[in-house]
Amino acid sequence: MTAPPEDRTGPQEPVGPAEDPSVPRTPVTPAWLWLFALAWLGFWLLVMLPSQVMLAQLARDLDPGRKVRLASTFQGVMLVAIVLAVPLAGFLCDRTRLAWGRRRAWALGGFTLAALAFALVGQSDSVPVVCGLLVLVAFGQAGVLVALSAMIADQVPVNQRGRASAAFGAPQVVALAGGMALVTEVIHDVSTAWWAIAVLALACCLPFLLGVGEPAPPARTRPVGGLLHNLTPPRPRRAPDYYWAMSTRVLINAGNLVGTAYLLYYVGDALHRPDPEGAALTLTLVYLVFCLVATYAAGLISDRRPRRKPLVLAGAAFQIAAALSLAVSPTWETALLAAALLGVGYGTFLSVDQVLTTEVLPDERTRARDLGLVNAAQNLPIAPMVGFAVLTLTNENYRALYAASALIVLLGAWSVTRIRSVS
Template sequence: MTETASAAGTPAALAEPRRRVGGRWIAAFAAAWLGVWMAQLAPFQQLLPLQVERQVGDTPWQDSVLAFGVISGIAGVCAIVAYPLTGALSDRTTSRFGRRRPWIAGGALLFALAVFVLGFQNELVGLGICWALAIVGFCVLTAALTATISDQVPVGQRGVVAAFISAPQAVGIILGIVLVTFVFVGDVAGYTALAVLLVLLVIPFLVLAPDARLARADRPPFTLAALIEGMWVSPRAHPDFGWTLLGRILVNIGNALGTGLLLYFLEFGLHLKAADANDALLELVLVYMVFIVIASLVGGRLSDRIGRRKPFVIVAAILQAVAALLLGLVPVFGVAMVGGALLGLGYGSFLAVDQALATQVLPDPADRGKDLGIMNIALAVPQALAPCSAPSWS
């Protein structure tokens, strides 16, 4: 349970939280993110590239990367719209179930349905449409989930809680790939399993987490003009918000370039056979995962203790730069393992404080969902757009 501090005249739904969230809340929150990351990253890392490769057929490998990049790019454009729009709408939701809960449920269902239908697609157009819908569902779900941190978690606990976004991300990658590679083999079985697990893992948070209801009288006015105007947060008026957003974009672009094309790197850069490339991908992801979990859990707790977030972002940038140099200059699998470890360590350090930092620079408590939606564009879009640039480098 949480308790908020309500200044005179401040609606409970907009008040700054003071009471720490408990273990059950954090466990349900982490479980929801585990489902999210499995459903998003296992397809992105393995299932979707393999589907694209089969559809492109016996052509130069650059064609597969280009097709994958176009599909990812379209999904990225959808994310740019979906994140702030659904965040703004959740800010103004007056449902008796709360502001965020309806969007968490609806986003999870749309995401799961699109992932399920992906397993039956045999054309590039179908893959593109379904993946775009999946990313829209992902955005709706995660925009509401991240807003619950600002709504329910006090500032002094946000580093720890934010770590339970990043640690499930690392576990979700490896667990999702293991499941679709060794347990639920084939497109239909793999995508179906990920869709079902997503729904099952989100349900506990919907049941356990409180969600203050916003009274209609307290709802911010909503017009299309106001919504469009609100999509721009002036970096001059709110410099902390602008710098945090820019840092998020740059770090996530670096990470996306290092991870989003790993399967192609192994197959066509290191010239591994398809089966060997899948095994090597699993090894790389495992190393990456271990270091993300360590860095995020330790870093999140440490940042809460010292009350500072910026040093962890600086360390993350340096480690990611070193990892990128290793991967680019020494394309050998052993060196790639070292690069994966450094990339995971750096990205984990960043994720340990990133979400906590983002929640502390929001301009207006009435627009937490919308502003975090703008921030979250920097999470999804670099990952989606990074593959688009790869063919120009080949």
């Protein structure tokens, strides 16, 4: 096994992005940013819709009496699979050397695998088969995630990373709202919805992956050492800020997902809306408008005044306010207000947190692995476990669910205050 060329066992002084020779200096074009966002839109269609509505629909159709248990199981299977797959995918992506582009190759392969498996999920009425297909979807998602995430650190200068992070984050909301409208208001057949979303996701990625070139990686970014060395995450003592950033991402996303994953059931069982799917779509559209505005605004602010932590904290505060409002007053009017607050909070968080993460990466040679680990860690099955436990133990008390959501986001806000190398 080849030893790494430098000592990786002890703490090192952080290098600011402006002084780091591995940070790109050439600006990316507006067309690059728009096509990059379109590729992320395809990815988020495959990620957001299952967790927010499609798995709930599928579980309800397979067994209405066990819908909560099945929906939680399906979510857990996908989340565990992607967390396990990302380190290996990141390791292989960092080591790939192709003239066509190592990141593009992994992203295109991942999209193809994920879309094919995704299309087949809705055609099955067997729980084990669905779980197996969801594992394949997650493996494909892992390839896309590590590749697209690394492109920000590989190709985008620091003073454009707020906009690149917005291109990463804003499509989440567009995918969720537009996708929900498609699978609840336009396509009413569950099996048709799954293959339609798969085709749409694949179409979104092709303009960027086939039409935009990728620069060859510098020789100094070639990973060294063996499989075990490169699969092993950096030691916490060497990269504490990296792990605090990871904790922030995990906890804030988990707190958000605890409340949103069961939105379809909440509007029907707690708010007693006559059309639960229509009501969920209305809330999502309100969320979309506020989230898009906040994502764009926070991205511009972050590029012009590169202070990341205050914006992340502000985003967390809005999300806590949204969750607590639903815990205190579960009414339709409060739900509309909470959707707006959640949109502002999550949009602000999305546009800044990814930038912050690129600035605490411990090694330029393992960007795909390290960014992929952070992005995959947010998929740890905290939300389905907490949601299932709270709703089961409290006899489906949604006030308790949203109180738990607020607490988890609060812990994420505390984590970002522990980061020392980024202001």
